[in-house]
Amino acid sequence: MRVEILAVPGLPEVQPGDDLAALIRAAAGETGPSVVLAVAQKIVSKAEGAIVDLRTIQPSALARSWAAEGNKDARLIELILAQSRRIVKMDRGVIISETHHGFVCANAGVDQSNVDQSNVDQSNVDQANVPGGDFATVLPADPDASARRLHASLGCGAVIITDTFGRPWREGLVDVAIGVAGLEPLEDLRGRVDRHGQKLSSTIVAVADQLAAAAGLVMRKAEGCPVALIHGFEWQPAADPSKSTGRALLRKPEQDLFR
Amino acid sequence: MRVEILAVPGLPEVQPGDDLAALIRAAAGETGPSVVLAVAQKIVSKAEGAIVDLRTIQPSALARSWAAEGNKDARLIELILAQSRRIVKMDRGVIISETHHGFVCANAGVDQSNVDQSNVDQSNVDQANVPGGDFATVLPADPDASARRLHASLGCGAVIITDTFGRPWREGLVDVAIGVAGLEPLEDLRGRVDRHGQKLSSTIVAVADQLAAAAGLVMRKAEGCPVALIHGFEWQPAADPSKSTGRALLRKPEQDLFR
Numbered sequence: 001m002r003v004e005i006l007a008v009p010g011l012p013e014v015q016p017g018d019d020l021a022a023l024i025r026a027a028a029g030e031t032g033p034s035v036v037l038a039v040a041q042k043i044v045s046k047a048e049g050a051i052v053d054l055r056t057i058q059p060s061a062l063a064r065s066w067a068a069e070g071n072k073d074a075r076l077i078e079l080i081l082a083q084s085r086r087i088v089k090m091d092r093g094v095i096i097s098e099t100h101h102g103f104v105c106a107n108a109g110v111d112q113s114n115v116d117q118s119n120v121d122q123s124n125v126d127q128a129n130v131p132g133g134d135f136a137t138v139l140p141a142d143p144d145a146s147a148r149r150l151h152a153s154l155g156c157g158a159v160i161i162t163d164t165f166g167r168p169w170r171e172g173l174v175d176v177a178i179g180v181a182g183l184e185p186l187e188d189l190r191g192r193v194d195r196h197g198q199k200l201s202s203t204i205v206a207v208a209d210q211l212a213a214a215a216g217l218v219m220r221k222a223e224g225c226p227v228a229l230i231h232g233f234e235w236q237p238a239a240d241p242s243k244s245t246g247r248a249l250l251r252k253p254e255q256d257l258f259r
Numbered sequence: 260m261r262v263e264i265l266a267v268p269g270l271p272e273v274q275p276g277d278d279l280a281a282l283i284r285a286a287a288g289e290t291g292p293s294v295v296l297a298v299a300q301k302i303v304s305k306a307e308g309a310i311v312d313l314r315t316i317q318p319s320a321l322a323r324s325w326a327a328e329g330n331k332d333a334r335l336i337e338l339i340l341a342q343s344r345r346i347v348k349m350d351r352g353v354i355i356s357e358t359h360h361g362f363v364c365a366n367a368g369v370d371q372s373n374v375d376q377s378n379v380d381q382s383n384v385d386q387a388n389v390p391g392g393d394f395a396t397v398l399p400a401d402p403d404a405s406a407r408r409l410h411a412s413l414g415c416g417a418v419i420i421t422d423t424f425g426r427p428w429r430e431g432l433v434d435v436a437i438g439v440a441g442l443e444p445l446e447d448l449r450g451r452v453d454r455h456g457q458k459l460s461s462t463i464v465a466v467a468d469q470l471a472a473a474a475g476l477v478m479r480k481a482e483g484c485p486v487a488l489i490h491g492f493e494w495q496p497a498a499d500p501s502k503s504t505g506r507a508l509l510r511k512p513e514q515d516l517f518r
Contacts, residue, residue: 001266001477001484013454089516096516104428113462114453164464168427168517169363171510172445172465174472176429186431194373195272195483203372205423205475206431213433213472216464217492218260224454225260233476249430257348257355258427258517 001232007218008227013116016049021153023047024227031156036233038215040226041163041178042114044146045137051115052079054134066090076110076136083108083138096166099139102250103178105165109139114224139163143179144245151181158182158235161246162212162219168258175216177208179246184236185209186248206249207235260491266477267486272375275308280412282306283486290415295492297474299485300422300437301373303405304396310374311338313393325349335369335395342367342397355425358398361509362437364424368398373483398422402438403504410440417441417494420505421471421478427517434475436467438505443495444468445507465508466494 008028014020020043031037059074063081067074070093084097088104097108117133140146143161151159161179177185185208215228238244253259267287273279279302290296318333322340326333329352343356347363356367376392399405406418420438436444444467474487497503512518
């Protein structure tokens with residue numbers, strides 16, 4: 001088996017209201033039914049207008065207090081709190097929360113990098129230990145719906161929307177799939193036997209996350225390459241498209257040992 | 260950028276004492292300095308003799324009680340406890356622990372799949388919800404040393420030893436790097452600027468884990484393909500080989516919000 005991951009260069013700066021499928025088709029050409037398309041969350045959020053003008057935000061007392069302690073932008077903290085349905089950890093300058101979708105990640109997916117900051121207050125950049133500026137992106141409202149729309153428009157085999165998450169216990173960020181269309185995100189190897197005739201136990205592989213991480217190898221953040229094509233990977237087609245979602249990768253609360 | 264991941268078929272069943280580098284060279288051919296070699300932990304453990312005969316194990320009271328509750332093999336539970344330096348969670352039939360190396364994973368890396376079970380007690384297979392048998396592999400004693408040995412013998416650009424770990428909050432397993440030689444496992448993008456001139460903050464990418472996940476796409480467990488070659492990935496060479504290790508991917512206790 002040979003899997004190829006290709007960066008798709010040449011995408012223009014994505015603006016709210018842009019037809020993202022058309023921009024991807026123009027940059028990547030026609031993709032076939034054997035191709036998995038990986039798209040970084042940031043450009044999906046931009047096309048969908050999931051950009052917040054921080055000047056419209058009134059920070060709460062909690063946001064102001066946390067921001068003052070960590071020398072951060074209180075408006076940004078308020079936005080992170082508003083994007084969260086549960087705070088998992090809030091310690092040592094770090095906010096890890098569960099978003100309204102159910103993703104557990106730092107800063108609820110709120111991010112100021114790779115956003116056009118038309119009114120950057122440069123004093124803020126040095127003070128606040130954040131890229132600074134008055135604009136931040138939030139996660140797409142429904143990344144699975146975003147993936148389904150791109151999948152339907154582009155005719156590729158499958159689509160994953162990726163974002164870059166931290167993990168407990170391990171240093172560094174990896175890309176994961178937050179939206180999925182066209183493939184089973186979890187490949188269930190249980191019941192298969194190994195070469196010694198032993199049944200494999202507890203082997204459900206998060207294929208969509210492995211694809212996202214592989215795509216991350218060619219999507220270099222600073223170089224603005226938010227689209228990758230994956231050729232040669234044979235996946236299980238979506239048996240029930242309504243369940244073949246990024247949401248299926250979220251551990252159910254009752255099975256989560258880390259709540 | 261174009262990254263290719265190739266499965267290396269044709270590796271024989273690995274036995275304790277085998278020269279793993281020679282087996283890999285025979286199956287994969289000569290690899291060049293631009294190639295990252297990914298090797299599954301299981302065959303490294305086998306070659307190094309990290310296989311335990313469960314008949315030599317006397318289960319403790321804790322192991323017997325936990326095994327009885329979950330209908331598991333008490334000898335296997337005892338081995339998991341012995342491979343751990345700290346139990347992180349022990350609930351609902353699941354043991355998540357920190358190994359003596361510092362890896363936090365299920366069952367301390369103890370595994371019965373893909374191991375030759377010369378004396379399989381078939382009644383055990385159905386009773387115990389484990390593949391069954393009298394043998395289990397444990398993690399290599401020093402996966403970074405294992406990676407360095409393969410790196411030195413094979414002359415490839417870099418080596419990662421991979422294992423398949425679960426994660427909190429997300430369903431399914433992904434491959435991660437437990438041993439590394441020849442590359443910086445963490446790529447630090449801090450200080451770089453995005454296309455809008457904004458500094459990127461908090462962007463340290465776990466490149467070795469992304470490579471491991473990518474390799475996992477072609478290493479299908481049941482099909483016994485424990486070696487993959489990654490072509491076309493440009494990595495940061497190891498500035499200080501003594502720090503370019505799988506160990507560097509372990510979050511330091513004082514920075515770990517999840518202890």
